[in-house]
Amino acid sequence: MANDTLDRGRITARVPQRVQDTLALAASLTGATVNQFLVQSALREAERIIAEERVIRLGARDSAAFIAAIDKPKAPNAKLAAALADHRKRQHDPSGTLDWTPRQKSLRVRSRHA
Numbered sequence: 001m002a003n004d005t006l007d008r009g010r011i012t013a014r015v016p017q018r019v020q021d022t023l024a025l026a027a028s029l030t031g032a033t034v035n036q037f038l039v040q041s042a043l044r045e046a047e048r049i050i051a052e053e054r055v056i057r058l059g060a061r062d063s064a065a066f067i068a069a070i071d072k073p074k075a076p077n078a079k080l081a082a083a084l085a086d087h088r089k090r091q092h093d094p095s096g097t098l099d100w101t102p103r104q105k106s107l108r109v110r111s112r113h114a
Contacts, residue, residue, distance in 0.1 A: 011039075 015023075020034075027037035058066060076084065 023037065024034050027034045030037060032040065
């Protein structure tokens, strides 16, 4: 079994010389190699982007509407009620299996000259 700490990927990039010089200068100022600097910088930015994308920001009006919807949700419509009933039925199915039989789809045939 491979040790996860030894499994490594490789990232390469071709950049203009002035970009490489700038990266090398920044790396030397931080006491890192160019490779260490690139990986640390890219990882920091990747983590920032991931964290930013996981947060939903709402204005005051939208926030109030969201809280109101949570506090007093609307009654489920017929389709949702049917889906919930089906879920409950399947959840308590003693066989522990789901019916994977495909449902018949209604086909609409359109004329090319319509």
